[in-house]
Amino acid sequence: MPIIEVENLRKDFMIAKRETGMMGALRSLVKREYTKKEAVKDISFSIEKGEIIGYIGPNGAGKSTTIKMLTGILVPSDGKVLVNGIVPYENRQKNAKNIGVVFGQRTQLWWDLPTIESFELLKEIYQVSNERYKKNMDTFTEVLGLNEFLNTPVRQLSLGQRMRADIAASLLHDPPILFLDEPTIGLDVVAKEKMRTFIKEINQDRQITVILTTHDMEDIEKLCERMVLIDHGTKMYDGEIALVKERFGKTRTLIVDLEESKQRPPLTGGEIFKEEGSRFWIKFNRDEVSASDLIAQITKTHNIKDLTVEEPEIESIISKIYQEGFQDLPDTVKV
Amino acid sequence: MHQYRMYWAFTRKAFLRSAVYRFDVWSRLGSNLIFLLMWGSIWTALYAGREEAGGVSFEAMLTYIVVSQFLSGINGAGTPLWEIQEKVRTGDIAIELMRPFNVPLRYLFADFGSVAFYIITALLPLYIVLFIFMDLTVPASWLTWVYFIAAAFNGFLIRYCIEMAFGLLSFFLVETGGIEDIFYFAMSLLSGSVIPLWFFPDWLEKIAVYLPFQGIYYIPNAIFIGEIFGGEILFSIGIQLFWVIACFFLLRFVWNRASHKVIVQGG
Structure with a gap:
């Protein structure tokens, strides 16, 4: 059984129309007109336990909207979502315990406190047992070199250190599923490489399913065998990366x-x-x-x-797929 | 049980976090003292040497102002309105929906921590000194102290629910200036924080009595100086409890609508 199932997922946003001019402003006080924006149109995919998939597409393609629906902080307009057997938006807090989330652009650690304090707080939030906490902390400290900055307040960490702390924090409660949103953004080459190695390791050692969104083609190539490519809210490709590269790259x-x-x-x-x-x-x-x-x-x-x-960037590959079409690509969804 | 361990963890961390901002503690205490001096002098001038006004002695009135500033120190040490608005604006609060906890409750418990730190390190030392060196009314019976502490705590909960609910209105509004104005107006005037309700004109007093704000400053204060006494004390605390529950439901309503808006419309 797949660990994540998405079927005919759709999300529309209603955007208030801004009217121009004085009269328009007055009119909009009384009556607002809305335009419908389809952020995600009709997306289906399923992910097996232990996979790392690259979920990619240009800005505004609907990536984070999908991720938000998988984490339960956005309700789909239509379609089915199942994450580890749970409908995320119906059972947000229960779903929260099954997932770890890292946003490259936004830290989830407490800004003013020494890094270790954030970990301790997360231990309580996710009710991690003492042994489990100690074991995980030992591993992460060793692999990610956390000990060099555990007592430093988060606001004083370098970007690389912060990302390491953030990914450790997201894994503290042993979630079977990990969402990574641009985990290597802004990192230098060495830090990027370390991050990738770590992601690969936790995926292999702990069988954690990873959903990775990124603009960095190297992330995808080094980590994922499969990618789901979306644009304008629809799925354009779902299959092996090698095939896409073969064909378009x-x-x-x-x-x-x-x-x-x-x-x-x-x-x-x-x-x-x-x-x-x-x-x-x-x-x-x-x-x-x-x-x-x-x-x-x-x-x-x-x-x-x-x-x-x-090498061609993922964006140019995507635009190429867009121009040349993708129907002739075999749809090789893995089992 | 586990749940409460988690929320207490927020209290502990907020306590520690406050220790990081020592300058903040001192500057807040400084401005608290300045307001105390200001309102103290204004009321001294208004009494103009009289022993009594409106049936209340000068000593009791001065005590009212001192206690009021003490309470305002407590109520001002939690997450302020603008910070809630900021968290809504940056989306931080929406991200917290992804965590397995109740967001307003988590902020309440964090506030317990920062307020406790401020009380222990700043407010108590200052106000103990003030009570020793000034001629102020002090409750004679220990029971009055218990009532006062209970009433002050209820007042804190009422203020928290209202401030949080007002802050969360930012989810629905582009401009929040008006909300702030209403909030601060109600907080300073209708709560009786600087002018006790008995000095209000009849019509305004009637309005204030039917609003929750008097529960924040006026009720604990009036209990402290003995303006509310005997059976009235329990009645007043009963009114406060009514408002605690009502404001809690108001906050829950606003929060449910706000999170609903986030999860349906994407914030």
Whole structure:
């Protein structure tokens, strides 16, 4: 049985129409007109215990609306939601004990208190037994290095420390399900990597089901095998990530800084689509030519000072899917 | 039982949190003292050397003002109106819907902690000194003290429910200035915090008596100085209890509507 089931989920918001001008303002005092906005139109998916899924889409696609419905702080307009056998909005407090939530943009710790005090408070809130608390704290302290800042007030923590504290806090009560909303936003490369390793570990060791929303393609690639892609409130893709990348993520951009740019380097397989002084942007298809092959071609005639290879961002993959359609993709929902 | 352990944890943490803001405690105490001096001088001038006005001695009136400032110290040490409005505006309070607790109750218990800290470290020391060095009326019977403490506690609960409910109205309004004005007007005048109800014109007194605000300052105060005595004491406390329950239901109603709005309309 899946741990999360969403069927034909819909959420409409009624937005008060703002009328313009003096007369409009007066009119709206008496009679308000509303426009309906469909934030989530018709989404269905199911998640098995122990999966990590990437729940992605551009801003305003309906991601957080869905997450809010799964956490029970938003009632669906229509459709079915079941989280660990519970209808979240009908039984919010019971559902709260089954889920852990981390918002990258907003801490759930108490701002003024030393970090450890927040943990102690959460222990009481979620009624975690003493042994369980000690065991979890020992693990998190070791893996996340919490001891270096346990006695520091939360407001004085660096972003990386705060995120580590936040994720530990969300797991204190051993929730079977973890919602991560941009858990690596703003972190440096090392901190990002640590966070990813930790998420992977708790997923494997504790069989925690993880729903991850992010704009960072690397998060998705390193953590998830499956992704659910939504846009404009509808599901556009649900299946293996490898497949999407195979189909849409083949284009790479090679950026080279040449020592002297007397002329454009001659290339086969790549296409220069932008140049600025001695810097060239070269688009190529990974299947047709490799980056090292292109670089070798260039070094025959020029000296390369610096270079980077850019992968397509999730946004551009999405817009590509949008343009080219996705019907021909096999819908490989995993069992 | 477990539930109460959790809410007490909020009390403990709020107590600790207050200790972080020592400057806040001192500045609040400072302004409390300034208001005390101000109202003390105003009433001294109004009595103009008379021993008695409206059947109340000058000593009792001065005591009324001192006790009133003491109560205002207690009532001002909890989560203030603007902070509730701020939490609504930033969405912090909506996020707390995700936790397995009752949100208004969690704030009440946290307030117990910050208020206890303020009473122990600031209010009690100051007011004990004031009572030692000033000529003030002190209840003779220990029973009156018990009634006063009970009435002050009821007053605190009434004030909490009203302030929280008013703060939560921010969920429904874009502009909250008007709400604040009404709240502070009722708090300062209708509660009898600076002018006792017996000095009100008849029509205003009638209004004030039928509102919950008098339960916050006037009733505990009048019990303290003996203006309310004998059988009237229990009657007044009964009225307070009625308002505690009524305001509790008001708060619950507003909270249910507010959380309903959040979970249906997304805040």
